[in-house]
Amino acid sequence: MEPLVLDSKTRLLVLTGAGVSAESGVPTFRGMNGLWENHPVEAVASPQGFEANPALVWRFYSQRRTGAADVKPNPGHDALVRWEQHLGDRFLLATQNVDGLHTKAGSQRVVDMHGNLFRTKCADCQRAPFADTSVHPSGTVPKCDNCGGRLRPDIVWFGEMLDPNDLARIGEFITRNDGTRLVFLAAGTSGAVWPAAGIVDEVRSVRGDTWLVNYESAANTERFHHFVQGLSGEVLPTLAKLV
Numbered sequence: 001m002e003p004l005v006l007d008s009k010t011r012l013l014v015l016t017g018a019g020v021s022a023e024s025g026v027p028t029f030r031g032m033n034g035l036w037e038n039h040p041v042e043a044v045a046s047p048q049g050f051e052a053n054p055a056l057v058w059r060f061y062s063q064r065r066t067g068a069a070d071v072k073p074n075p076g077h078d079a080l081v082r083w084e085q086h087l088g089d090r091f092l093l094a095t096q097n098v099d100g101l102h103t104k105a106g107s108q109r110v111v112d113m114h115g116n117l118f119r120t121k122c123a124d125c126q127r128a129p130f131a132d133t134s135v136h137p138s139g140t141v142p143k144c145d146n147c148g149g150r151l152r153p154d155i156v157w158f159g160e161m162l163d164p165n166d167l168a169r170i171g172e173f174i175t176r177n178d179g180t181r182l183v184f185l186a187a188g189t190s191g192a193v194w195p196a197a198g199i200v201d202e203v204r205s206v207r208g209d210t211w212l213v214n215y216e217s218a219a220n221t222e223r224f225h226h227f228v229q230g231l232s233g234e235v236l237p238t239l240a241k242l243v
């Protein structure tokens with residue numbers, strides 16, 4: 001297999017999805033068949049779902065907080081930390097995962113595209129999002145100290161805009177004109193959720209080289225120049241040649 005060469009002339013954008021955390025024991029979305037306790041994920045991860053049943057949504061996220069609190073990064077996360085140490089500012093990690101495992105592993109240049117499971121914000125006022133590990137008993141919805149409104153997880157739900165600053169950071173990395181060649185690697189993602197699924201085409205539009213590491217074929221596999229099929233915790237540690 002041709003190696004992924006990471007030399008002084010290369011800048012690398014990595015996109016990770018739920019598959020990268022799977023070997024740490026965090027369930028993937030499509031792995032649950034898009035269902036949680038028989039509720040479609042859209043019913044517990046959308047503004048409409050929150051309006052309809054905020055207590056159900058908090059039960060879902062309380063369970064996820066409990067499940068993610070003790071999980072540990074796996075060799076896939078660790079490989080990305082080594083790549084970043086080698087490349088410095090020529091590395092950027094955009095993750096769709098909200099479990100915080102990349103930061104736990106030691107990654108620093110991380111864009112949390114879909115938010116963070118351990119952060120909360122107010123659904124009703126503009127107070128800044130805050131770190132929060134609390135879980136809430138079944139049937140309850142936490143209240144905002146500031147306005148008395150409803151708190152919600154700081155997660156980007158279906159139909160919500162991603163943070164424009166996050167998108168700008170990814171866009172600027174893609175179009176950076178510093179004489180380096182752009183390589184893009186997506187790992188552990190089904191390529192089904194936008195705008196993350198379209199990054200491969202943004203990279204191709206500036207003639208970047210594109211790699212996919214995934215356990216099974218993704219919705220956008222044919223858009224990548226290279227597809228390495230396998231588990232990210234096994235493939236990533238041996239994929240790159242650091243020069």
Ligand code: BJW
Binds near residue numbers: 216
């Ligand atoms: C392994 C492995 C191992 C397993 N090793 N691999 C254009 C076209 C159509 C629709 C849209 C569009 N643009 C926007 C939309 C609407 C929507 C969308 O994309 N819908 C699609 C489902 C069709 N997008 C949005 O709403 C986004 N907002 C937006 O675009 O705003 C503007 C707008 C709105 C509406 C219309 C138009 C514009 C926001 C998306 C936010 C996504 N949020 C979620 C849920 C909340 C997070 C949470 O609670 O945790 O984020 S959805 C869910 O999917 C979660 C994930 O981050 C995300 C991606 O999933 P991921 O990571 O790919 O996981 P899986 O499970 O799908 O795949 C895992 C893969 O790993 C599998 O392939 C396995 O094989 C593999 N694998 N083990 C390697 N060990």
Ligand code: ZN
Binds near residue numbers: 124126
């Ligand atoms: Zn408030």
